[in-house]
Amino acid sequence: MTASPSLPLVTRPAGPTPAVIVAIVVTVLAWASAFIVIRGTAPSFEGGALALARLVVGAALLSLVLIGKRWVAPTRREWLLIAGFGVIWFGGYNVALNIAEKTLDAGTTAMIVNIGPILIALGAGVFLREGIPKWLAIGAGVAFLGVVLIGIGTSGAGLGDGSGVLSTGTAWALVAAVTYAAGVLLQKPALKRLPAAQVTWLGCVIGLVACLPFAGQLVADLQTASPAAIAGAVYLGAVPTALAFSTWAYALARMPAGQLGVTTYIVPPLAIVLGFVVFAEIPAVTAIIGGAICLVGVALSRRRPGVRAVG
Numbered sequence: 079m080t081a082s083p084s085l086p087l088v089t090r091p092a093g094p095t096p097a098v099i100v101a102i103v104v105t106v107l108a109w110a111s112a113f114i115v116i117r118g119t120a121p122s123f124e125g126g127a128l129a130l131a132r133l134v135v136g137a138a139l140l141s142l143v144l145i146g147k148r149w150v151a152p153t154r155r156e157w158l159l160i161a162g163f164g165v166i167w168f169g170g171y172n173v174a175l176n177i178a179e180k181t182l183d184a185g186t187t188a189m190i191v192n193i194g195p196i197l198i199a200l201g202a203g204v205f206l207r208e209g210i211p212k213w214l215a216i217g218a219g220v221a222f223l224g225v226v227l228i229g230i231g232t233s234g235a236g237l238g239d240g241s242g243v244l245s246t247g248t249a250w251a252l253v254a255a256v257t258y259a260a261g262v263l264l265q266k267p268a269l270k271r272l273p274a275a276q277v278t279w280l281g282c283v284i285g286l287v288a289c290l291p292f293a294g295q296l297v298a299d300l301q302t303a304s305p306a307a308i309a310g311a312v313y314l315g316a317v318p319t320a321l322a323f324s325t326w327a328y329a330l331a332r333m334p335a336g337q338l339g340v341t342t343y344i345v346p347p348l349a350i351v352l353g354f355v356v357f358a359e360i361p362a363v364t365a366i367i368g369g370a371i372c373l374v375g376v377a378l379s380r381r382r383p384g385v386r387a388v389g
């Protein structure tokens with residue numbers, strides 16, 4: 079009787095570690111709260127001024143994180159990547175988001191910005207060569223259907239001008255989605271060699287410099303803003319910026335950009351609930367259904383192919 083030849087073991091890819099999961103949860107909760115705080119401070123600050131205030135606080139706090147840590151000199155390519163995501167994400171995204179929420183409720187803005195993770199997943203598959211697994215493609219497709227429903231719901235909620243042209247707020251929210259996706263795709267390669275804390279700080283500082291033209295407006299707004307609005311600006315710099323961008327970079331350095339991006343589909347439902355509780359604002363029913371479908375897309379994108387038993 080001969081022994082059966084040994085069969086190679088088939089293992090599943092390791093999932094996120096507990097530390098990465100905690101980082102994702104912190105990021106999602108902090109970014110969901112940002113939509114609410116931006117909505118509350120919007121009457122007191124212009125979009126560019128609020129972005130600058132947020133980045134000043136964020137850069138100051140992130141500087142403290144770097145104390146005592148080893149500095150790794152970026153290469154020329156890495157400098158270009160960091161400069162790109164600093165200007166596009168820390169700068170452009172924040173300005174666009176702040177302007178959008180001057181006219182859109184927090185939940186609707188969050189759902190429109192939710193196009194970003196779809197672009198990240200597809201862009202990472204193409205430009206970062208992460209590939210597009212079957213379930214990621216299916217999940218992104220289902221989520222895109224949800225985004226279409228959001229568009230239908232918001233078009234009936236006064237987000238257009240009646241002529242088929244998007245309102246200014248909706249257009250700025252779409253700009254925020256695109257800059258968000260582009261920023262992540264530029265940030266991911268920079269995290270291959272450089273420490274996440276260093277990359278996050280550099281991006282924040284570069285975004286701050288890009289927003290310096292709004293310094294005059296910020297000074298003027300601070301003179302008339304209420305203490306609550308100023309506290310909101312400080313919160314945006316401390317929690318959604320310094321803390322959440324750090325936890326995001328930590329997770330992004332340890333898992334594919336496409337898979338991490340789809341986890342932020344949870345942000346819009348949270349923003350809707352918080353927006354209703356704080357401001358009694360709620361998006362159109364069709365848009366909410368679209369947000370729920372986006373969550374289904376998240377669940378599908380996280381599926382892993384089964385492993386057949388060999389007998």
